[in-house]
Structures are given as structure tokens and as C-alpha cells.
Amino acid sequence: xxxxDDAAITADGLRKRYGAVQAVDGVSLSVRRGExxxxxxxxxxxxxxxxxxLEGLREPDEGxxxxxxxxxxPRNPRLLPRIGVQLQASAFFERLTAREQLxxxxxxxxxxxRRAEEMLARVGLAEFAGTQxxxxxxxxxxxxxxxxxxxxEPELVFLDEPTxxxxxxxxxxxxxxxxxxxxxxxxxxxTTHYLDEAxxxxxxxxxxxxxxxxxTGAPAALIRELDAPTRIxxxxxxxxxxxxxxxxxxxxxxTDDGVSLVFATRSPASVLALLGERGALNGLEVRGGTLEDxxxxxTGREYRE
Amino acid sequence: xxxxxxxxxxxxxxxxxxxxxxxxxxxxxxMFLLLFxxxxxxxxxxxxxxxxxxxxxxxxxxxxxxRAELGRTLTVRRDDDLADALRKVRDGTDDGALQxxxxxxxxxxxxxxxxxRAATVQGLxxxxxxxxxxxxxxxxxxxxxxxxxxxxxxxxxIQYLTxxxxxxxxxxxxxxxxxLTLVAWRRKRILRRLRxxxxxxxxxxxxxxxxxxxxxxxxxxxxxxxxxxxxxxLRLTGDWWLAVPLVLSGSLCxxxxxxxxxxxAKTENAAQSAAQLIVLPMAFLSGSFFPLDYAPGWVQDxxxxxxxxxxxxxxxxxxxxxxxxxxxLPTIGGLLALAAVLCxxxxxxxxxxxx
Numbered sequence: 319x320x321x322x323d324d325a326a327i328t329a330d331g332l333r334k335r336y337g338a339v340q341a342v343d344g345v346s347l348s349v350r351r352g353e354x355x356x357x358x359x360x361x362x363x364x365x366x367x368x369x370x371x372l373e374g375l376r377e378p379d380e381g382x383x384x385x386x387x388x389x390x391x392p393r394n395p396r397l398l399p400r401i402g403v404q405l406q407a408s409a410f411f412e413r414l415t416a417r418e419q420l421x422x423x424x425x426x427x428x429x430x431x432r433r434a435e436e437m438l439a440r441v442g443l444a445e446f447a448g449t450q451x452x453x454x455x456x457x458x459x460x461x462x463x464x465x466x467x468x469x470x471e472p473e474l475v476f477l478d479e480p481t482x483x484x485x486x487x488x489x490x491x492x493x494x495x496x497x498x499x500x501x502x503x504x505x506x507x508x509t510t511h512y513l514d515e516a517x518x519x520x521x522x523x524x525x526x527x528x529x530x531x532x533x534t535g536a537p538a539a540l541i542r543e544l545d546a547p548t549r550i551x552x553x554x555x556x557x558x559x560x561x562x563x564x565x566x567x568x569x570x571x572x573t574d575d576g577v578s579l580v581f582a583t584r585s586p587a588s589v590l591a592l593l594g595e596r597g598a599l600n601g602l603e604v605r606g607g608t609l610e611d612x613x614x615x616x617t618g619r620e621y622r623e
Numbered sequence: 624x625x626x627x628x629x630x631x632x633x634x635x636x637x638x639x640x641x642x643x644x645x646x647x648x649x650x651x652x653x654m655f656l657l658l659f660x661x662x663x664x665x666x667x668x669x670x671x672x673x674x675x676x677x678x679x680x681x682x683x684x685x686x687x688x689x690r691a692e693l694g695r696t697l698t699v700r701r702d703d704d705l706a707d708a709l710r711k712v713r714d715g716t717d718d719g720a721l722q723x724x725x726x727x728x729x730x731x732x733x734x735x736x737x738x739x740r741a742a743t744v745q746g747l748x749x750x751x752x753x754x755x756x757x758x759x760x761x762x763x764x765x766x767x768x769x770x771x772x773x774x775x776x777x778x779x780x781i782q783y784l785t786x787x788x789x790x791x792x793x794x795x796x797x798x799x800x801x802x803l804t805l806v807a808w809r810r811k812r813i814l815r816r817l818r819x820x821x822x823x824x825x826x827x828x829x830x831x832x833x834x835x836x837x838x839x840x841x842x843x844x845x846x847x848x849x850x851x852x853x854x855x856x857l858r859l860t861g862d863w864w865l866a867v868p869l870v871l872s873g874s875l876c877x878x879x880x881x882x883x884x885x886x887x888a889k890t891e892n893a894a895q896s897a898a899q900l901i902v903l904p905m906a907f908l909s910g911s912f913f914p915l916d917y918a919p920g921w922v923q924d925x926x927x928x929x930x931x932x933x934x935x936x937x938x939x940x941x942x943x944x945x946x947x948x949x950x951x952l953p954t955i956g957g958l959l960a961l962a963a964v965l966c967x968x969x970x971x972x973x974x975x976x977x978x
Contacts, residue, residue: 373819374819375815375818375819375975375976393818395821398819398820398821399821401819403816403819405812405815405816409811409812409813409815409816410811410813411633411634411637411813412637412641412807412811413636413637413640413641414633414636414637418633418636421629422629422630422632422633423816423820425625425626425628425629426625426626426629426630426817426820426821426822427820427821428625450640466816
């Protein structure tokens with residue numbers, strides 16, 4: 319479609335309908351080679367279908383996708399060895415050990431056993447090589463599943479909610495691995511429900527809802543664009559609410575919940591100056607907007623499943 | 624090709640660690656063979672036993688050859704305690720107690736508890752007495768009756784049990800493995816994962832096929848090994864090796880049936896039930912567990928359209944009836960043709976994914 323050698327993924331006007339549901343409704347995006355790209359959205363936003371179209375698992379009703387200069391649909395044997403996909407539910411052969419799973423996938427791609435062993439060590443599973451996949455912990459299983467997606471050294475990697483269900487330690491451990499993969503020069507496309515994760519890992523994110531891309535950009539840029547008030551908090555009682563309201567006027571929203579005194583303001587300097595004057599800077603906390611704020615602002619707050 | 628080997632290997636390792644799988648594919652059918660083999664052993668010949676109480680001249684004076692001849696239908700044991708002998712006859716352990724009460728006087732005690740056995744033992748003893756009587760006249764008998772047992776020509780239980788149960792075992796493992804592997808792989812997203820790898824659909828289907836064929840060969844070896852033990856006494860006739868192509872084509876045929884069931888089933892449980900619903904009634908209607916000779920006519924008609932019936936019949940022909948290629952080829956052809964048709968249908972219905 320484009321002669322753009324720099325693009326790992328180009329999608330143009332993708333649409334996919336299931337019965338009455340328009341799952342993907344005109345998605346166009348482009349991911350550069352070597353980029354860490356996040357696709358965010360609430361459940362049912364169309365992330366998975368979009369990914370499946372890009373991976374070549376589904377045919378779009380309309381629009382085109384190009385990966386590494388190749389069309390993913392119909393099943394394209396030239397493209398398959400160049401992409402790696404980690405599926406949401408880890409797809410393992412029953413009763414095979416970690417090493418055997420990886421060796422099986424390696425040989426499907428014509429990759430040697432040695433590489434499988436290296437990959438096992440790389441994801442930190444060397445000591446669990448002889449453990450059957452069913453007996454691995456959640457984090458270990460996710461790492462094995464990522465290893466299976468990476469064993470053939472793909473240029474482009476898709477990871478679908480790799481950290482779901484992991485404890486904080488396992489998540490951080492996995493982040494390091496994902497960063498390394500990206501640092502190798504691989505393009506990584508990630509979907510996740512954790513916006514802190516996306517903010518930390520991704521070069522750019524796209525927020526999606528109702529089958530459309532609402533906003534695409536670097537997390538920091540999206541956050542600035544949101545222009546959310548800065549929240550400044552100090553321990554409760556450092557200053558009386560009335561006094562603060564008198565001094566700051568319309569410049570800040572002030573609340574005290576008995577634990578913290580919180581100012582939500584667009585001019586943090588005046589609040590900080592006030593607190594500085596009164597010597598009330600102990601236990602100070604300043605928080606700007608987060609990607610989560612951007613996400614909730616774009617997709618609304620109503621609960622969905 | 625590489626994909627085929629690595630997938631076959633993965634499946635074999637995976638299956639061999641599954642105790643349930645091992646049990647149901649190899650041990651379970653074998654248990655039926657062992658059990659039925661014991662239950663039906665000797666069931667075809669009514670063998671009578673008589674207790675000899677004290678000296679009985681008609682028996683004592685027999686030559687070794689006569690004794691051996693008699694031994695084919697009547698076993699004579701010595702029990703000189705009359706009370707004990709009568710007790711044994713009364714409770715059915717033995718069929719009669721024979722006593723010499725005087726010169727030329729014999730007394731046979733029998734129990735009316737089992738009329739058939741009572742009649743048999745009276746008849747047999749009568750024959751012995753008449754023979755001795757006739758010999759006592761010193762003249763050659765005017766009529767001689769030679770008996771010939773028919774069992775060697777017709778079917779012994781082990782001869783229909785082995786092909787029948789082996790056919791059932793092959794049908795079960797073929798149908799189940801094809802149906803279950805496909806559904807389990809689809810449900811566990813392994814099919815989806817394989818679709819993303821540079822492997823062909825042929826490799827994905829060939830691997831479970833090869834594993835199941837291998838299993839069928841193992842089942843055949845085990846079955847024939849056990850059935851030919853002296854205890855069970857299956858004697859293989861000339862072209863028994865034809866059982867191998869028969870088993871393989873039967874296995875392919877039932878895999879295609881399983882493949883079809885697996886194309887429809889959404890869950891492993893559904894696939895398992897579907898496979899069971901197909902195989903078990905078919906096994907009964909095909910005469911896998913007992914011969915259909917006494918079954919109503921419609922059952923015999925239904926059996927004619929059951930692939931399992933033809934598989935078992937052809938195996939019986941080549942395994943124990945001394946028939947050759949002529950008996951096996953039409954069945955092999957039929958099974959493979961059915962397999963081909965069902966495979967084409969299944970491939971059209973094939974889905975990599977649930978949705």
C-alpha cells in the first residue's frame with residue numbers, strides 16, 4: 319500500500335462487523351519500526367478484533383492492513399515467521415514441560431533447540447525447564463508464552479494483555495523483559511488494561527472505544543493535551559480549609575477529608591507558595607494528570623463488561 | 624514435514640503422560656478381552672464330570688485310547704466316599720456319581736437340579752455301558768458312530784472376541800482422538816497459535832492422524848499377543864498380517880468420523896459424548912461384543928451399514944478363518960472410501976477458531 323519502509327504496521331480504514339455489532343469501525347493507524355505501541359480501550363472496544371485483523375487471523379470487511387510491507391490476509395506464509403504473537407489465553411500443549419513447549423514451537427519455525435534453551439533462560443525460566451506448563455505460576459506461564467512468541471526472533475511482536483492477573487512483582491519483572499525485547503530493535507504492539515503500564519512502557523498509545531481510535535500519541539503528550547488540574551496534597555490540618563479558600567479564591571478547589579488536604583489547581587505555583595509560607599510542606603504530594611485520566615476522559619466512566 | 628514431526632512428538636509425549644488416555648486406549652479394551660475371554664472360555668462345549676465311587680469295571684477296564692476318547696466329553700474322577708460324592712452331585716459340583724452295585728449292575732446318582740446336565744450325563748454313561756456290553760458279545764458292532772467336534776471349523780469365543788474387541792478399541796481411539804484433539808486444540812487456542820506459525824493445515828491434521836495410527840498398531844500387537852497366549856488359544860491363520868492394513872484403514876475411517884464430530888462439537892465434553900454416542904451403539908449393533916447370529920433380523924440388517932461390523936468381520940476372516948486378500952480388500956476399500964468422503968466434508972467444516 320505504501321512504500322514506507324519505516325512502517326512496521328499500516329492500517330487504513332479497517333472495519334469489521336459481527337452481526338449487529340460494528341466491532342471495528344474505521345481504524346487507521348501506523349506504527350514505526352522499533353516502536354513500542356499500546357492499544358488501549360475498555361472491554362468490548364474492539365482492541366482484540368483490531369489485533370486479530372492485523373495478525374491475519376481475521377479478514378476485515380473493509381480497509382487494508384500492511385505489516386512489514388506484506389498483507390496479513392489471506393494467511394501469508396512469508397509474513398508469519400517475521401511476526402510473533404502472544405495470545406491472551408496461553409496456548410500450550412497439554413502436559414508438556416516448559417522446555418518441550420518451547421522446543422515444539424521452535425521447530426515449527428525451523429529454529430534449533432539451542433535457541434529454545436537460550437529463550438528459556440532469557441525469560442528466567444531455566445530452572446523451570448522441566449516443569450509442565452499447567453504447573454507454572456501465572457507469571458511464569460506468561461513468560462513462557464512470551465518466549466514461545468519470541469523464539470523465532472520476529473521483527474514485530476504482538477502481546478495481548480500479557481500482565482493480566484500477575485502480582486506487582488511479576489508485572490515489574492515482565493516489564494523489564496518487554497523493555498529488553500523492544501531494546502533489541504523489535505517493534506512491540508501491546509494491549510493492556512493497566513494504564514500505568516502503558517504510560518511507562520509505550521512510546522505511543524492509541525485509545526480506542528466503540529470500534530474507533532479516539533486519540534493517538536505519546537502518553538505524555540496526551541496527558542498534557544488533557545490539561546488536567548494538578549492535585550497537591552498535604553496531611554490534613556496543615557492549614558484550615560477556610561483559610562486556604564480565602565487566600566487561593568477561584569485558583570484552586572480545596573477539600574479536606576480528614577486524612578489529606580487536597581488542592582486541585584491549574585496554577586500549582588500559588589498553592590505551593592502558600593504552603594511554603596505557612597511551613598506546611600511536610601508530607602507534600604504533587605500529582606499531575608495520568609494516562610488513566612486521559613483514558614477515563616475519553617471513554618467515560620460508566621461501568622462495562 | 625518438520626512441523627508434522629514436532630507436532631506428532633508433542634502429541635505422543637502429551638498423551639503418554641495422560642494416564643486416563645493410556646487406560647482407555649490400551650488397558651480398557653484389553654480388560655474386556657481378558658474378561659470376556661475368561662467368561663466365554665469353554666462356554667461352547669458342555670463338559671460333564673462323573674465321580675467314580677469304588678471299583679467300576681466298565682471304567683477300570685478301558686484302554687488308554689478309549690479313556691482319552693471318553694475324556695473329550697466326560698471327565699471321570701475317583702471319589703470312594705459315597706456320602707461325599709453324593710453331596711457333590713447334589714450341590715452341582717459334579718454331574719453324577721457312578722457305583723458298581725453288583726456284577727453287571729451299575730448305579731448312577733444324578734441331580735434333577737439341572738435337567739440338561741442330568742440328561743447329558745445319563746446319555747454319556749449309557750453309551751459307555753452299551754459299548755462295553757457290545758464288546759462283551761465278542762462280535763464287531765453292526766454300526767459305528769464316529770463323532771467329530773465342530774468347534775475347530777466354527778467360531779470359538781476368542782475367535783470373534785479378538786477381532787470384535789480390537790475393532791471396537793480401534794474405533795474408540797480413532798473417533799475419540801480425532802474429535803478430542805481437534806476440539807481441545809481449538810479451545811486451548813493451540814490451533815490459533817498454529818495458524819500463526821508457518822505450518823500447513825495438512826501438517827496440523829497429519830500429526831494426530833499418525834499418532835492414532837501408531838496407537839492402533841500398538842493395540843493390535845497387544846490384542847494379538849494376549850489372544851494367542853495358550854490360555855486364550857487364538858490360533859492365527861495364514862494371512863493374519865492382513866489385519867494390519869485392516870486396522871489402519873479402520874482407524875482412518877473412525878478418525879474421519881471423529882473429525883466430523885469434532886467439527887461440530889464446541890467443547891471437549893460435547894466431543895466426548897458425541898464420540899461415545901457414535902461408537903458404543905455401533906459396537907453393539909456390529910457384534911463387537913457377541914456374535915449377531917441370534918440377533919433379530921433387523922439388527923443384522925443394521926449391522927450391514929456399520930463400518931465397525933465390516934471391519935470386525937473382515938478381521939475375523941483373516942485372523943482366524945484362514946481367508947486372504949479377497950476377504951480383506953473390499954473392506955479396506957470401503958473403509959478408506961468412507962474415510963475420504965468424511966474427510967472432505969470435515970475439511971469444509973474445519974474452523975481454526977471458535978468464533
